[in-house]
Amino acid sequence: MSDEADVGHDESEEGAVDEEAGDGERAAETALADAVAEYDDALAAEVAALEREAAESAERVEELESSLRRTKADFQNYKKRAKKRQEQEKARATEDLVARLTDVRDNLVRALDQDADADIRPGVESTLETFDRVLGEENVEIISPEPGQSVDPERHEVMMRVDSEHPEGTVADVYKEGYEMADKVIEAAQVTVSDDEK
Known part of the structure; x- marks a missing residue:
């Protein structure tokens, strides 16, 4: 006999046991009502009504528990679908x-394909403009403080202090630009800071 047949056989046996248990409970309830009826018919009717109410409540509890199990299963499935959809959207955004x-890279390859003595600066500047436009479309801002601007420790990394014509403690020069996205600093700008005002 197959495992499936065994499972089905076990389930039918469990069902039979449950049914027998239910029959036994109903018989006990009837016996209780009959026993009370020997002494007081009104009380027996009340007992029978309470027993019916208890049976209905038990059935309602079973229905609610079954509904809760289905709801939990539906919610788990929803979470799985939402996670998969989020991963797909992230993948599509990355692909875009x-x-x-790749357009920027193609432009750089074309620039390098020029003759060794060719002036490639205009091509590189054009490629940089394209690259900056792509960054802008992704809400990336370049952090490039002007000389004389106050130092912002959240956005500027001080490399060294230097003599400069700008007020003491302000940006003297930008050593390397930084990047910021959605109000979060990805990379701080590296700056030199004025040591003395001249």
Whole structure:
């Protein structure tokens, strides 16, 4: 006999046991009502009504528990679908960004394909403009403080202090630009800071 047949056989046996238990409970309830009826018919009717109410309540509890199990299963399935959809959207967003970045790379390859003595600066500047546009479309801002601007420790990394014509403690020069996205600093700008005001 197969495992499935065994499972079905066990379930039918369990059902039979449950049914027998239910029959036994009903018989006990009837016996109780009959026993009370020997002494007081009104009380027996009340007992029978309470027993019916208890049976209905038990049935309602079973229905609610079954409904709760289905709801929990539905919620788990919803969470799985939502996670999968989020992963798909993230993958599509990444694909879009990569597609735009490949254009920038193609431009750089074309610039390097020029003759060794060719002036490639205009091509590189054009490529940089394209790249900056892509960053802008992704809400990336370049952190490039002007000389004389106050130092912001959240957005500027001080590399060294130097003599400069700008007020003491302000940005003297930008050593390396930084990047910020959605109000979060991805990379702080590296700056030199004025040591003395001249």
